[in-house]
Amino acid sequence: MTRILIVGAGPTGLSAGVELARRGMDVTIIDKRDEASGFSRAVGILQSTLDLLEASGVSDKLRQEGVQVRGVKIFDQDRQVFAFNLAPDSNDENGFLLCLPQDRTEAHLRDTFVALGGDLRMSTVLEDLQQDQDHVTAYFGAGKSEVFDYVLGADGVRSTVREILGIAFNGFDLPEDWSIADADIDGWANPDTFVAYRLAGSSIVIAVPLSAIRVRFVSNTADALASLPVQPKVSNLRRSGTFKISIRQVERYDSGRVYLAGDAAHAHSPAGGRGMNLGIADACAFAECLVSGQLDAYGSQRHAEGAKIIRASETARKIATARSGVGRFAFFSVLRIIGLFPGLVSALVRRFVLR
Ligand SMILES: Cc1cc2nc3c(=O)[nH]c(=O)nc-3n(C[C@H](O)[C@H](O)[C@H](O)COP(=O)(O)OP(=O)(O)OC[C@H]3O[C@@H](n4cnc5c(N)ncnc54)[C@H](O)[C@@H]3O)c2cc1C
Structure with missing residues (x-):
């Protein structure tokens, strides 16, 4: 069976985990935190996100609480x-617009992932990756390593996976x-x-x-x-x-058998409330591409979508914060x-x- 490692148990990593696990994939999610984050950042959940999480049953739970x-x-x-x-x-x-603190959204995703048989390992830090044509070896420190078929870096704005791959995160900081x-x-x-x-x-x-x-x-x-x-x-x-706030996007979303999603691939202002929603959409697209054997399309598709959302969010931020009287x-x-x-x-x- 295809083995997938997801680095990061934020909304992006958990959504990818849910979407892959419900299709019978062998998925491991690791996170360096000891326990789930109680730090609630994103609030707004878009209709398009609810559509994406409908099949797993997560959307019903979000609707009930939000x-x-x-x-x-x-x-x-x-x-x-x-x-x-x-x-x-x-x-x-x-x-x-459904509003729910991000830690609650993550809790529903996490419970669903575990209920689907997903392997969630907290207090596990990704330190390095090495890949050849067929596999990726992930190194977790203390001499521990494991071999996977694919790796998804959903490890946030300071992504270790992005750094290991040497992919530039172009843009600027406000x-x-x-x-x-x-x-x-x-x-x-x-x-x-x-x-x-x-x-x-x-x-x-x-x-x-x-x-x-x-x-x-x-x-x-x-x-x-x-x-x-x-x-x-x-x-x-x-x-x-x-x-x-940073306004940035990676120059590419993949390198060999390793892929990026969520804040690891893009960052923008909260104007438009898109960050978490875009990450969940990346995650669901990754799962869909992997399951349908079309991973080649993932990077260019998500780069274009990310660039579009960053442009829209920047336009909204500039209009909302226009300084001049005019x-x-x-x-x-x-x-x-x-x-x-x-x-x-x-x-x-x-x-x-x-x-
Ligand atoms: C103040 C604020 C308000 C926001 N409001 C909104 C909003 O209203 N709507 C919206 O859509 N978005 C909003 N966002 C953005 C949203 O919070 C992020 O886009 C979202 O959290 C990204 O999720 P992620 O899973 O990609 O990354 P993260 O949530 O950052 O998760 C990454 C995970 O990776 C783990 N990790 C990192 N490195 C390693 C490693 N080496 N090994 C193992 N694990 C690792 C981390 O511990 C972390 O748990 C807001 C952000 C902020 C700061």
């Missing part, structure tokens, strides 16, 4: 300038700090709505509901909560911190005009954002 976000509001400071529903019909089965805060808010007025605040200069804060009371705030300022134009009543600050004026003028056509807005969002 919050369905059905509306969008945009504020200029504390003044609401734009609001619309993702679907004109509030009962529309697909007219929402100079500013971004910030994140997860907080329980008393009387949060938007429990099923995505809210974006344009602040002075080029600053923004995004608020995304994670439950009826828990809200995720992300900002391109150093303190997302403090930057809000009206201070909410925080009953419990679960987590806050800052992070840097840029701000154009941003709000366009919103006011398209606000006159709510049906068109819903259609565009469903076509270009949710899928």
Whole structure:
């Protein structure tokens, strides 16, 4: 039987594991962590991702636990300038963005992988890879090694696999700090709505509901909560911190029998909420290509898709953070005009954002 090693038990590695294991493949996932990450980064799960994880039953579990976000509001400071529903019909089965903390998404993927008979080994570090025409030998330290038919590097933005393969990660890093805060808010007025605040200069804060009371705030300022134009009543600050953003993509997604997926292959800003979704799509494409004997197509297909998403995310980030008065004026003028056509807005969002 074909033996596959997946390096990294994040959403990308786990999705690849689930998709391969459910098709009867012999899959091992390793991760250098002792236990699952409690660090919740991604929140939004797109309809296209739910479609991909439907066959394994993971999507049903995500839907049961996640919050369905059905509306969008945009504020200029504390003044609401734009609001619309993702679907004109509030009962529309697909007219929402599903929001769930990343650690919960990973928990459902992990449970499903193990239930399908997958081999998950934590506290296992990939140190080196050597390959010939038929096999790849993976070295795990302390003299331990194992032979596999294929390896998928889903080991995140500082990928060891990418480094071992010597594949360039071209792009640049944004100079500013971004910030994140997860907080329980008393009387949060938007429990099923995505809210974006344009602040002075080029600053923004995004608020995304994670439950009826828990809200995720992300900002391109150093303190997302403090930057809000009206201070909410925080009953419990679960987590806050800052992070840097890179805009990068590998020059190629494969080398011999070793492949890259997820953040190991691409990085971009949270604008558009695509990072985890793109990684899961890479993972499912890898599984499909492997099972159908078309691995040759994987690299070029995913490179093109990744480049497209990075371009779209960069366009969204630049529009949302335009510094000049002209840029701000154009941003709000366009919103006011398209606000006159709510049906068109819903259609565009469903076509270009949710899928
Ligand atoms: C603040 C923030 C907010 C975000 N919000 C969103 C959002 O709303 N929507 C969205 O789609 N995306 C979002 N993202 C991006 C998303 O979190 C990432 O794209 C996603 O986690 C990538 O998953 P991955 O599995 O590719 O990599 P990771 O989640 O980084 O997993 C990689 C795993 O590999 C393991 N590993 C690394 N090296 C080795 C080694 N040598 N041996 C063994 N194991 C190893 C690590 O321990 C880790 O568990 C956000 C990111 C941040 C920082």
